[in-house]
Amino acid sequence: MTPRTDIDVRPITEAETPDWTRALNTGFLRSPAVSDREIADRGSYLIPARTLGAFDAGRCVATFRSFPQELTAVGGTPVPANAISNVTVTATHRRRGLLTRMMAADLAAAKERGDVVATLIAAEYPIYGRYGFGPATSTAEWTVDVARTGLDRRWSGPSDGGRIDLVDGEDVRKIGPELHERFRLAQPGAVGRDERWWQVNTGALTLDRSPWTEPFYAVYRSAAGEVEGLVSYEADDNWGDAKQPLNTADVNWLIAVTPEAERALWQYLCSIDWITRVKTGWRAPDDLLPHFLPDPRAARITTQADWLWVRILDVVRALEARTYGGSGGRLVLEVTDRAGLSAGRYRLEAGPDGASCAPTTQDAHLTLDIGELGALWLGDESAVRLVALGRVREERAGAALVADALLRTSRRPWCPDIF
Numbered sequence: 001m002t003p004r005t006d007i008d009v010r011p012i013t014e015a016e017t018p019d020w021t022r023a024l025n026t027g028f029l030r031s032p033a034v035s036d037r038e039i040a041d042r043g044s045y046l047i048p049a050r051t052l053g054a055f056d057a058g059r060c061v062a063t064f065r066s067f068p069q070e071l072t073a074v075g076g077t078p079v080p081a082n083a084i085s086n087v088t089v090t091a092t093h094r095r096r097g098l099l100t101r102m103m104a105a106d107l108a109a110a111k112e113r114g115d116v117v118a119t120l121i122a123a124e125y126p127i128y129g130r131y132g133f134g135p136a137t138s139t140a141e142w143t144v145d146v147a148r149t150g151l152d153r154r155w156s157g158p159s160d161g162g163r164i165d166l167v168d169g170e171d172v173r174k175i176g177p178e179l180h181e182r183f184r185l186a187q188p189g190a191v192g193r194d195e196r197w198w199q200v201n202t203g204a205l206t207l208d209r210s211p212w213t214e215p216f217y218a219v220y221r222s223a224a225g226e227v228e229g230l231v232s233y234e235a236d237d238n239w240g241d242a243k244q245p246l247n248t249a250d251v252n253w254l255i256a257v258t259p260e261a262e263r264a265l266w267q268y269l270c271s272i273d274w275i276t277r278v279k280t281g282w283r284a285p286d287d288l289l290p291h292f293l294p295d296p297r298a299a300r301i302t303t304q305a306d307w308l309w310v311r312i313l314d315v316v317r318a319l320e321a322r323t324y325g326g327s328g329g330r331l332v333l334e335v336t337d338r339a340g341l342s343a344g345r346y347r348l349e350a351g352p353d354g355a356s357c358a359p360t361t362q363d364a365h366l367t368l369d370i371g372e373l374g375a376l377w378l379g380d381e382s383a384v385r386l387v388a389l390g391r392v393r394e395e396r397a398g399a400a401l402v403a404d405a406l407l408r409t410s411r412r413p414w415c416p417d418i419f
């Protein structure tokens, strides 16, 4: 269909927040009803200049917003990211280029501002590749059959001198942010959590659109008294015909900065009387959990999917921000980018003491699109695989193997958050 040029795409005004929110709810197939409380809440965090709407005869028919974020690169350096969320086009106006117009405006502004990457969690796989995004992390959810784990059901606490205590939401707001800062700076692919995240996820701020039920929180402290892990979980109320408890513990989130804390928290969840199943929530695809269990097959993957998508806006800074494998090496990349934001030929020199990257006229070793570079950047994808798929071209024999030795990581990147 021909793009409609009479539809205005622009940042919204404060007065347009209710109309924009109705369009957002409609696009996500939620009831369009908008309360005054919801408007007040949105007003507290929307950034007007980065909240876009499309208006047809004064009515909002598409929504899009971005906000500042930090994304941890391989090696632990956080880079400034343009996080994109709340993307909708009303069904009556789809496939006329409205998303394309909003995306173009937002990415140009992010590039201008100096953001290194743009990030998002894609509702559907086919939407964002065309804009230069690549799937950079993935996620898995396990369901653990507690009876089959082989864990000792008599277990009642860590044997390493650490301890587990139940805490409340107020405690979590005190200890959570610092623990999470330690966690996310050691976890490539993780993003920052702001104060609002902790308020919404501990019930200090409740939202009309997602009813709040207070969960359980358990904290792991090491023998030295250090907070090293935290979990939020809920339990259902399910009894079998023979009057046996068949309850499921549903993990909202679990973060840990040591494997000991991680092990102890999973074992705690599998040791709670009445709990016969533990649903892990969205974990890293190479999570340690199954192997904490004497029988790892007791943990069955029930969801597996791409998660964080990355769009590189500044190739030089993105490649210089991360560390590389082995003793380093050299790679010349010919990067295509149909939006014209990051195209060029770049020479990467990576060594144990850091990396440098600059435009070059030297012969390219690999030719790839900016989306493929986004998929490779956090170390999860393989250049050899992308060559096999015809999505990366080797200009020099063996270059994909060199790229994998440099770019791939021993642990996989992970973004535990949705935004």
Ligand SMILES: CC(=O)SCCNC(=O)CCNC(=O)[C@H](O)C(C)(C)COP(=O)(O)OP(=O)(O)OC[C@H]1O[C@@H](n2cnc3c(N)ncnc32)[C@H](O)[C@@H]1OP(=O)(O)O
Pocket (backbone or CB within 6 Å): 027, 028, 084, 085, 086, 087, 088, 089, 090, 093, 094, 095, 096, 097, 098, 099, 100, 101, 120, 121, 122, 123, 124, 126, 127, 130
């Ligand atoms: C980060 C987030 O917020 S994820 C949430 C994304 N939102 C949703 O999934 C809500 C429901 N869907 C929608 O609101 C809309 O369909 C959107 C936002 C996904 C797409 O908006 P549109 O204005 O229709 O996209 P637009 O017309 O700019 O499409 C550009 C191209 O992408 C393609 N495209 C867009 N959406 C999809 C899709 N869901 N699946 C496959 N292709 C798609 C179009 O066919 C078009 O291709 P073409 O240029 O070859 O013709």
